[in-house]
Amino acid sequence: MGWLFYFWSMTGKPIGVFDSGYGGLTILKELVSKLPQYDYLYLGDNARAPYGTRSFYAVYHYTLQCVKWFFKQGCPLVILACNTASAKALRTIQQNDLPAIDPEKRVLGVIRPTAEIIGNYTKTNIIGILGTNGTVQSDSYPIEIKKFFPGVKVFQQACPLWVPLVESNEYDTEGADYFIKKDIDNLISQSKDIDTVLLACTHYPLLLKKIRHFAPERINIIAQGEIIAESLKDYLIRHPEIEQNCSKGGMVDLYTTDSTEDFDRHSSVFFGKGLKSKHINVE
Numbered sequence: 001m002g003w004l005f006y007f008w009s010m011t012g013k014p015i016g017v018f019d020s021g022y023g024g025l026t027i028l029k030e031l032v033s034k035l036p037q038y039d040y041l042y043l044g045d046n047a048r049a050p051y052g053t054r055s056f057y058a059v060y061h062y063t064l065q066c067v068k069w070f071f072k073q074g075c076p077l078v079i080l081a082c083n084t085a086s087a088k089a090l091r092t093i094q095q096n097d098l099p100a101i102d103p104e105k106r107v108l109g110v111i112r113p114t115a116e117i118i119g120n121y122t123k124t125n126i127i128g129i130l131g132t133n134g135t136v137q138s139d140s141y142p143i144e145i146k147k148f149f150p151g152v153k154v155f156q157q158a159c160p161l162w163v164p165l166v167e168s169n170e171y172d173t174e175g176a177d178y179f180i181k182k183d184i185d186n187l188i189s190q191s192k193d194i195d196t197v198l199l200a201c202t203h204y205p206l207l208l209k210k211i212r213h214f215a216p217e218r219i220n221i222i223a224q225g226e227i228i229a230e231s232l233k234d235y236l237i238r239h240p241e242i243e244q245n246c247s248k249g250g251m252v253d254l255y256t257t258d259s260t261e262d263f264d265r266h267s268s269v270f271f272g273k274g275l276k277s278k279h280i281n282v283e
Helices: 002-011 024-034 056-072 083-088 090-101 111-121 133-138 140-148 162-167 174-188 204-214 225-238 260-271
Strands: 015-019 040-044 077-080 106-108 126-131 153-158 196-200 220-222 252-256 277-279
Touching: 015 024, 015 056, 024 040, 024 225, 024 260, 040 056, 056 077, 056 083, 056 090, 056 133, 083 090, 083 111, 083 133, 090 106, 111 126, 111 140, 111 196, 111 220, 111 225, 126 133, 126 140, 126 174, 133 140, 133 153, 140 153, 153 174, 162 174, 162 204, 174 204, 196 204, 204 220, 252 260, 260 277
Parallel strands: 015 040, 015 077, 040 252, 077 106, 126 153, 126 196, 196 220, 252 277
Antiparallel strands: none
């Protein structure tokens, strides 16, 4: 296996998937399910997670470091699976950094493809967003959704403790119920006509059972994994020059900036099966 990975790392051009921690594995799971033919390289910046409470500059700086690392590994395309990184860093990287680094490379986020279709789920034209502080404060979702669905109203609620609950493996405890219910109630109180709620963080699908328990039954809860997978599939069809540059060996490789033991333990929860990771430094 060692020589096989060495050969792949020297010749492959995998699709990069980036997240501040474990949450992006929920996106990677859907990508591998829908597009299994491609090689994927995942990096979780666990050593500096969570990103949700960090400044715009810090998130941009960390994300750019990781994007450059992906490019050094041969990735022609990098997906920022992290909503906070997509909100705070994507546009600057696309407009200011990519032209200088390599104009042939591409970096995509999860906000725009979600905004392009989220309005199709609502009948009342009123949507709720549950996200990190960083995502909510950026107003990225209201801004992007308005471009595609100008008649849709968007209400947001920051859930600052949800990611720590997930990453500390406390998300399925009774102690987590108070915070999950409180944030859902705060969102719903903004408008009784909210009929669609977007989970605007890759960690939140692990809370789906509890979210559905505390949310009114009439509300449609939307996770992003399948949306992003379908969007990538469409993107590669529309951009054959990128698609042809992505290697197709069906391989998945995981990296973390923190403990591989912790990462491997969480990977089975987020990805559905345990995978062995490797440690790297991006600074």
